[in-house]
Amino acid sequence: MLINTKVMLQDAQKNGYAVAAFNVYSLETVQAAIAAAEAKRRPVIIALGERYLPTVDIDGFAEMVKSLARKASIPVSLHLDHAYEKETIIRAIRAGFNSVMYDGSKHDLDTNIRYTKEIAEIAHLAGISVEAEIGSMAKGAFSDEEEGTGSLTDPDLAAQFVEETGVDFLAAAIGTVHGMYQGEPNIDLELLETIRQRVDIPLVLHGGSGTPHDTIQKTIESGICKINVNTEVSIAAVNRLKNVLATEDTMHLSVVMESIQSEIQPAMESFIQLFANTK
Template sequence: MLMDTKVMLQDAQKNGYAVAAFNVYSLETVQAAIAAAEAAGSPVIIALGERYVPEVDIDGFAEMVKGLARKSSVPVSLHLDHAYENETIIRAIRAGFNSVMYDGSKHDLENNIKYTKEIVEIAHLAGVSVEAEIGSMARGAFSDEEEGTGSLTDPKLAEEFVKTTGVDFLAAAIGTVHGMYQGEPNIDLDLLEDIKKRVDLPLVLHGGSGTPHETILKTINSGICKINVNTEVSIAAVKRLKSLLANEDTMHLSVVMEAIQSEIQPVMERFIKLFANNK
């Protein structure tokens, strides 16, 4: 079943768990994410990053996900991740995405508020919820995201940002990275607690890959309701691909894609079960 992202995350906030948001780019990655969610008996967010739009048609992708969601035994939400362009966001809204993320973190606070508020007004008219970010995550290893400054979220500014823009959930920069960590993770849980006290919204953690499991659980207990995962799934797929082709370079593509889907589904399922926080 297709579910509004805001409703999904409000339930997570109320009941103390987090929903996995998997970055996907193909039929196989979508099917793996939904199958993993069904196996775990938990909701899931299917996230398409603006980064992949040149290769993935938004309208066709949306119809595919909505079709699979209608057959799913668990709630499924369709989310546009890390979008910087109004045109992409409007296309996603028209295509039936349940939520969009406007990433204005590259702008100063005044302009981030201004542009985010404009997106919120447009999206809410269509009944679509909005995620935004204040602060900027750094890029780790094996990531294909843009390089960020690594500046952490200021709790006071986050409070002002939420009140002024009307966003539905907020991505908090607390020291996680896009991709895998280079060195020991330095995640500020005290900062997250301060943000939670000031922001009464579902909070989002970008950079679930490579983050220690005990730290993940602490962030959930401190208000994180949505956790994005991309790189660990990608690494598992690429390792499987290398193994398949190590001694056979003429294997049929259908066999390769089936094997990759089978490889990444249990990876996704482990994340979903972890984020359930024993709920």
């Protein structure tokens, strides 16, 4: 079933778990994410980043996801991840996305607030929920995200940002990275606790890949309701492809793609189970 992301995350906030938001780019990655969620009987967010639009038609992609979601037995939402352009967000809204993320983290606070507020007003008119970011995550290994400054979220500014923009959920920078960590992770859980005390909307953790499992559970206990995952799933798929090419002289593409889908589904299931935060 296809539902609004805000509704999904409000339930996660109320019941103390987090929803996995998988970055996807193809039929196989979407099918794997939904199948993984159905196997674990948990909701899932299908996330398409703006950076993939040169090779992924947003309208066709949305119709594909909506069709698969309507047949699913668990809640599914379709989310636009890390969009920097208003035009992209409007295209996503028209295509039927359930939520959009406007990333204004590269701007100063006043500009970020002004742009984000405009996006929130537009999206809310269409009944679409909005994610935004304050602070900026650094880029780790194997990531295809843009380089960030690594500046952590200021709790007081986060409270001001949420109040003035009217966003529905907030991505807080607490030391995670996009991609895999280079060195030991340094996640500021005390900072997250302080942000949670100042902000009452669902909080989002970007950079789920490579983050220690006990740290993930602590972030959920401190109010994280949505966790983005991309790089670890990508690595699993690429490693499977390497193994296929190393052992097979010839193989039909359809078989290769089926093999990759079979490989990444268990990886997705493990994240969904972890984020369920059940003892």
